[in-house]
Amino acid sequence: MKPFFHKVQYYETDQMKITNHTNYIRFMEEARSDYLEQINWPYDKLEEAGVISPVVAVSCKYKKTTSYPDMIKIMTSVSKVSRAKLTLSYTMTVAEELVCTAESSHCFLDDNGKIVDLKTKMPEFYQTLQQLKKEA
Numbered sequence: 001m002k003p004f005f006h007k008v009q010y011y012e013t014d015q016m017k018i019t020n021h022t023n024y025i026r027f028m029e030e031a032r033s034d035y036l037e038q039i040n041w042p043y044d045k046l047e048e049a050g051v052i053s054p055v056v057a058v059s060c061k062y063k064k065t066t067s068y069p070d071m072i073k074i075m076t077s078v079s080k081v082s083r084a085k086l087t088l089s090y091t092m093t094v095a096e097e098l099v100c101t102a103e104s105s106h107c108f109l110d111d112n113g114k115i116v117d118l119k120t121k122m123p124e125f126y127q128t129l130q131q132l133k134k135e136a
Helices: 023-038 043-048 123-135
Strands: 004-007 055-062 071-081 085-094 097-107
Touching: 004 023, 023 043, 023 055, 023 071, 023 085, 023 097, 071 097, 071 123
Parallel strands: none
Antiparallel strands: 004 071, 055 097, 071 085, 085 097
16 A cells, blocks of 8 residues: 655644644545545445444554654555454554554444444455455
């Protein structure tokens, strides 16, 4: 997979000129959306199939600060996948130096808010995720 890049914007920093920690959650969302597009399963395709994927958990470990105008390289990978849940891992670096490691977990729901069994409802997507897990 190709990395996703996010250039830290001035407004994303605080008075100390350090990227505010809450922005990393947004960076993960940007990288996740890009990752799904790269594997040909963008959000709009999932939604057209009647599936949404809300975040159920997020964790970040901040290793080093970033600031404007750092270019953060984000590598996204599948760390866990089940019939109803997906966990993605993110490695963020600036100039090859680790700045953050993170994970986000997502469930899959239908239009009525009921848990979706991906293996049954979307077997191609499920197989794609399984293969990516093996490659990670």
